[in-house]
Amino acid sequence: MKRPRIADHSSERRLKRERAFGNAATCLVCLAVFLCGTKAGMLYDRMPATEMRAWLDAVAAPLSAVLVSLALLLWAVTDSRSAALRLDWHGVAGLTAVILVAWSALRVIGTPNLLSGLVALGLLALAVGIAVIVGAASRSPWVLASVLLGLLAVGLLLSVIGLREYLMEWRVGNPGWRVFAGFAVPNFLAGLFVTVLPVSAALFLSVRDRLSTLAVGFLLVLQTLTMLLTQSRLGVAALVIGGIAFLAGAVWSGALKGTVARRAWVLSVVIVAAGIVGAGPVVRRLQASKDQSYSARFRVMTWQGARRIVTERPLLGTGTGSFDTVYPRYSIVGYTQHAHNSFLQWACDTGLPGLIFLVLGIVAACIVGMSALRAPLREDWPLGDERLLTAGLLAGVVGAMAHNVFDSDLYVPANAVVLAATCGSLVALGRRASIAGGHSAKGRSLIIPRVLWAPLTAIVGLTLLVGAGRLFLARTRTVSAANALASQDVIGALDAFGSAARLNPLDPEPHLAMAAIHDRLNEADPARAELLRAVRVAPGGKTYYRLGRYLISAGEPAEAVKYLEKAREADPHRLRALLALADAYRASGRSEDADRVYREMIVLHQGPVGQIRAVPEVPDWEYGIAYAAIAETRINSRHHAEAVPMLQSAENVLGELWRVRNDTLVRLRVPEEAMREAVARYEWVLTQLPPCLRRTGANREADEAQRRLQEFREEHARETGAASGETP
Numbered sequence: 025m026k027r028p029r030i031a032d033h034s035s036e037r038r039l040k041r042e043r044a045f046g047n048a049a050t051c052l053v054c055l056a057v058f059l060c061g062t063k064a065g066m067l068y069d070r071m072p073a074t075e076m077r078a079w080l081d082a083v084a085a086p087l088s089a090v091l092v093s094l095a096l097l098l099w100a101v102t103d104s105r106s107a108a109l110r111l112d113w114h115g116v117a118g119l120t121a122v123i124l125v126a127w128s129a130l131r132v133i134g135t136p137n138l139l140s141g142l143v144a145l146g147l148l149a150l151a152v153g154i155a156v157i158v159g160a161a162s163r164s165p166w167v168l169a170s171v172l173l174g175l176l177a178v179g180l181l182l183s184v185i186g187l188r189e190y191l192m193e194w195r196v197g198n199p200g201w202r203v204f205a206g207f208a209v210p211n212f213l214a215g216l217f218v219t220v221l222p223v224s225a226a227l228f229l230s231v232r233d234r235l236s237t238l239a240v241g242f243l244l245v246l247q248t249l250t251m252l253l254t255q256s257r258l259g260v261a262a263l264v265i266g267g268i269a270f271l272a273g274a275v276w277s278g279a280l281k282g283t284v285a286r287r288a289w290v291l292s293v294v295i296v297a298a299g300i301v302g303a304g305p306v307v308r309r310l311q312a313s314k315d316q317s318y319s320a321r322f323r324v325m326t327w328q329g330a331r332r333i334v335t336e337r338p339l340l341g342t343g344t345g346s347f348d349t350v351y352p353r354y355s356i357v358g359y360t361q362h363a364h365n366s367f368l369q370w371a372c373d374t375g376l377p378g379l380i381f382l383v384l385g386i387v388a389a390c391i392v393g394m395s396a397l398r399a400p401l402r403e404d405w406p407l408g409d410e411r412l413l414t415a416g417l418l419a420g421v422v423g424a425m426a427h428n429v430f431d432s433d434l435y436v437p438a439n440a441v442v443l444a445a446t447c448g449s450l451v452a453l454g455r456r457a458s459i460a461g462g463h464s465a466k467g468r469s470l471i472i473p474r475v476l477w478a479p480l481t482a483i484v485g486l487t488l489l490v491g492a493g494r495l496f497l498a499r500t501r502t503v504s505a506a507n508a509l510a511s512q513d514v515i516g517a518l519d520a521f522g523s524a525a526r527l528n529p530l531d532p533e534p535h536l537a538m539a540a541i542h543d544r545l546n547e548a549d550p551a552r553a554e555l556l557r558a559v560r561v562a563p564g565g566k567t568y569y570r571l572g573r574y575l576i577s578a579g580e581p582a583e584a585v586k587y588l589e590k591a592r593e594a595d596p597h598r599l600r601a602l603l604a605l606a607d608a609y610r611a612s613g614r615s616e617d618a619d620r621v622y623r624e625m626i627v628l629h630q631g632p633v634g635q636i637r638a639v640p641e642v643p644d645w646e647y648g649i650a651y652a653a654i655a656e657t658r659i660n661s662r663h664h665a666e667a668v669p670m671l672q673s674a675e676n677v678l679g680e681l682w683r684v685r686n687d688t689l690v691r692l693r694v695p696e697e698a699m700r701e702a703v704a705r706y707e708w709v710l711t712q713l714p715p716c717l718r719r720t721g722a723n724r725e726a727d728e729a730q731r732r733l734q735e736f737r738e739e740h741a742r743e744t745g746a747a748s749g750e751t752p
Contacts, residue, residue: 043163045102049095050161053154054174056095057445060088060150061178061216062185064437065207067361081206082499085437089146089492092153096485099157100478114458117159117388117451121152124381125484128344131374135343136350137562139530142491144345144373147437149488151444155389158448159455168452169407171445172223172417176243178442179220182206182213183246190253198688203253208436214259215433217251218423219442221263222270226416229274229287230408237287244291257319258430266423273415277397280412322636323364323430325357330365333372341375349564352595358637358644359597362432369432386447390421393450399457410453417450498528505537514541525557532558532567539574548578559587565595573604581611597633599625599646600698606653619657625650629677641684642693645702648677652709659712664719671713675732678706682736703740710736 063084128148135141161168186205193201207213224247228240251259274280280288332354333342342350347369348361363369371379396414407413424433424443433439505520518538525534535558542551555571568591575584588605591598602625609618628634629647637644655670681702684690694702710733717726 042102045098046160047164047167049098049157050164050167050171052091052095052098053157053445054170056088056091056150057154057171057441058174058177058181059084059091060441061175061438062181063206064088064441065205065212065216065439066437067208067435079500079503082503083496085147085150086492086496086499088437088441089150089488090496092150092157093485093489093492095157096153096481096488099160100481100485113388113391114451114454117385117392117447118156120381120385120388121156124378124385125149125152127378127381128374131341131344131378133343135346137343137346137348137564139528139562140345140348141343142345142530143495144435146488146491146495147435147440148344149484150437150492151440153484153488154441155444155448155451158445159389159451161448161452165402165404165456166406168449168456169405171449172227172407172413175220175223175442175445176227176240178438179217179224179247180243182216183243183250186213186250186253187246190250193688200255201253201688202255203250205250207438210254211256211259211431212433212436212439214251214254214256215262215424215427215431215436216439216442217247217254218259218262218266218427219420219439219446221247221251222266222416222419222423223413223446224416225267225270225291226274226412226419227407228291229279230412232408241290259427262423262427262430265426266419269422270415270419273394273397273418274412277411277415279409279415322357322360322638325632325636326355326360326364327368329354329356330363330368330372334368334376337372337375339375339377341371341373341378344373347372349594352565352597355597355633357632358634359595360638362435364431366428366432366434369435386421386425386443389447389450390418392454393418394454396450396453396457402456410456414450414453417446417453420446421450494527498524498531501527502534505534509537509541514545517541530561532562535561536567536570539570543574543577552578563590563594565591565598565601568594569598569601569604572601572608576604576608576611581608584608585612597628599628599644603646603649606650615657619654622650622653626654626673639689639693641687641689643677643680643684645678645681645694645698648674648681648702648709649705651677652705655709655712659716664716668713668716668720668722671709671716674709675706675713678702678709682706707733707736707740 059080063081066081125145125148128145132138132141132145158168158171161171182205186203189205190201190203193199202210203213204210205213207216221244224240224244228237228244231237231240251263274288329351330347333347333350347363350372351363352359363372367379367383370382393414397411397418399410401409401411421443424439424446428434434443501520501524505517505524508514508516508520518541521534521538521541525531525538528534535554539551539554539558542548542554551574555567555574558567559571561567568587572584572588572591575581575587585605585608588601588608591601592605595601602621606618606621609615609621625647629644629650634644634647651670651674655667655674658664658667658670681690681694681699685694685699685703710729713729714726714733717723717729
């Protein structure tokens with residue numbers, strides 16, 4: 025007689041508990057991907073303290089990191105399994121992710137900007153944590169499907185925001201507007217759509233019922249229109265590359281037949297129709313050969329400067345997150361905050377080993393996912409055909425890799441987390457295919473006991489939680505301070521900025537903001553103290569420049585020269601710092617040194633730095649001030665013939681700014697104080713040019729210059745009267 029089988033109820037309860045907590049961790053990750061993907065489109069460590077912004081926009085990235093750190097802690101505490109590191113591509117993907125984080129953490133040591141290094145490391149840990157947790161979600165198909173739906177939700181919300189933004193600009197007569205949707209630049213938004221659009225296309229082909237097909241088709245139209253309205257030429261090119269990869273994967277999987285093939289034709293018609301509707305701005309931008317030439321030449325020359333960094337520091341790089349600090353000393357064109365190439369910038373920061381680990385991890389995830397292309401269909405999958413979704417995810421990664429060759433998308437939290445979720449989904453689908461095919465136990469494995477991996481994961485989670493939590497609180501206080509400042513609550517603003525500085529002691533921005541407040545209140549000693557704290561916290565071009573400007577206004581030009589020279593050394597092309605240095609020299613009685621600085625600026629303007637700019641739509645008005653200063657020196661010495669070409673060059677530069685002064689992009693990038701200074705100097709140039717021309721016998725040119733002066737004054741009077749509510 026057989027003995028009755030006794031069920032192990034404790035093991036069954038433990039398994040259910042682990043699965044529940046694992047699903048909860050993945051849900052936290054889904055929320056983080058949605059939040060970060062829609063609200064964290066700015067570069068990772070840039071938040072000027074006095075800049076007004078919505079609270080969620082300011083805290084999206086650190087809040088997402090908090091959610092992922094909680095997910096890592098849940099995973100480490102509740103999962104009782106040992107980790108099996110197999111000698112296959114799945115093992116390579118996991119191992120390179122761990123090594124990449126460890127190597128980047130080591131390269132934070134010695135980085136010239138510790139805050140940027142730690143924030144960049146936190147962003148990497150956030151992305152890797154998302155990829156790892158999503159990759160481990162293969163046991164629960166519904167949870168994994170929720171990750172994919174989260175990616176589609178990111179695309180949907182950004183499409184709605186972007187199209188609303190475009191319609192608002194179109195209504196005020198600006199049909200050439202490039203959509204931002206909260207991102208730092210439209211190119212980054214395009215890079216995100218390059219990753220998400222193929223997944224949407226795959227879901228359109230994969231879903232079964234008609235209502236879902238119509239809903240996803242409508243989503244595809246919205247995303248395609250928004251993608252085109254970014255007017256990113258390279259984004260469209262990368263999307264085409266991703267589309268070719270999607271077609272190849274779908275054909276190879278064998279899923280592109282029957283009803284799916286007919287839907288593919290419908291998909292082609294939908295995309296072409298949306299492209300025809302939204303292609304106008306892209307075509308107009310392609311026809312703008314000047315802007316196109318600017319963009320291509322600027323990227324190539326930026327890569328040349330970045331390559332010099334890699335050549336000098338090939339093994340160790342300059343430190344995690346250090347590109348923005350180090351690159352100005354190597355640049356041969358105008359200022360840029362990123363290298364316009366994620367892989368090149370990562371090599372600059374972490375050396376060639378860091379680049380190898382990064383690329384190898386992404387490639388390994390793709391290879392793991394490719395095994396799901398030919399996997400048998402499983403009835404437990406809720407979103408149609410897994411093979412098509414796998415092809416869409418692969419196409420998203422391929423397109424993103426192509427786009428990252430031309431833009432530093434991986435340094436944008438939104439793009440980084442979306443790509444990480446995509447790679448993690450590929451790993452999860454590959455694991456499901458491996459289990460379905462009975463290959464999960466093949467090959468040699470290195471078993472890592474829970475007693476080793478769980479504490480390490482918990483340490484990473486706790487570290488990320490503490491760091492992201494402090495940054496979250498600091499940015500919350502910074503938003504409160506900016507709001508208080510806008511409502512004229514000076515005491516509240518100082519208190520909130522002080523709290524932000526204590527919560528994030530490596531950030532100079534609260535100190536700079538408090539210094540500006542104390543300066544407006546004529547509190548000299550506190551203003552100087554805050555500026556000195558900012559310099560100690562983050563010695564660099566910006567903090568040296570701000571301290572130097574303050575010392576000039578405080579009547580200490582000789583001391584200002586010392587700090588402004590340091591600002592020029594840190595960033596030789598920081599135009600505002602060069603103008604301030606010339607002012608300090610003049611105030612110190614060193615006119616020849618001031619003229620030398622102005623002449624250096626003119627040389628910069630006539631070379632690649634001045635002629636090839638990151639944003640050609642916004643003129644660098646500082647060069648006009650330099651031309652005008654040299655002209656003023658020539659006029660004072662009665663060398664009017666020599667002053668004329670300087671005045672004409674100043675008029676060209678400052679006049680260009682005057683003509684585009686009302687453009688939205690110009691208003692965003694040129695502060696009101698700088699605009700007032702440039703306009704006042706422009707009027708001075710127009711006033712001086714006619715008499716100088718007459719003294720050289722150019723009477724006809726003088727009459728034309730006088731006419732331009734009169735037109736400017738009339739236009740300026742109308743604007744001034746309209747702003748004050750008076751009739752000119």
